[in-house]
Amino acid sequence: MTKITNSKFFRLNVVTSLMCLIPLLIGAVFYNQLPDSIPVHFNIYNQPDNYASKSFALFGIPLILLLLQIVCCAVVNSDPKQMNATPQLQYISRFIIPILGIMTQCLIILYVLNDGINVGKVITVVLGIIFLLIGNYLPKCKQNYTIGIRLPWTLADEVNWRKTHRMAGILMVALSILIIIISLAGYEIWTFAILAIAVITPCIYSYTLFKKGKK
Incomplete structure (x- = not known):
């Protein structure tokens, strides 16, 4: 089984952390097209049940996810047995937060601009x-x-x-x-x-x- 070296761990952490900044860019592009209040949570009927200010939804939440990603990477790196986890799981564990962050940002903007998704x-x-x-x-x-x-x-x-x-x-x-x-x-x-x-x-x-x- 191929294992990830420490240098690859570092590069992987940097890349996935930088990916958490992509929602900030997406938010900046669509900022002027969106209302002052944006839905940030939906119930089981696909109806928004919680709203946040545009600035917090587009920039605050992605920054929180970035902080969470950094903490998660630090915790995984501190594991003395981290090499026991398969390389695939180590990649997946680091990409979950960035992917969900990008996807959620895009879905919320699409929902606001084109209600029905x-x-x-x-x-x-x-x-x-x-x-x-x-x-x-x-x-x-x-x-x-x-x-x-x-x-x-x-x-x-x-x-x-x-x-x-x-x-x-x-x-x-x-x-x-x-x-x-x-x-x-x-x-x-x-x-x-x-x-x-x-x-x-x-x-x-x-x-x-x-x-x-x-x-």
């Missing part, structure tokens, strides 16, 4: 694709402290970690495909319930393995 559907489909990629590479991920299902019993037992991530990967791929299908069919309301299953089930499975190992 289903923001929730697009976001859930993209999330489904991201989780599909994560689920595909999750079984190959070895023990580390930042990427994966980091529970006390998975970090303490390599066998528990391996079995949990193999099961979680298969489950996540299946549920991700389901999320994409139901979102395209107009039932994205069920996305959060499916995501809850994807998160809770591996934890229960891992804990069951832990309890069996103690007997």
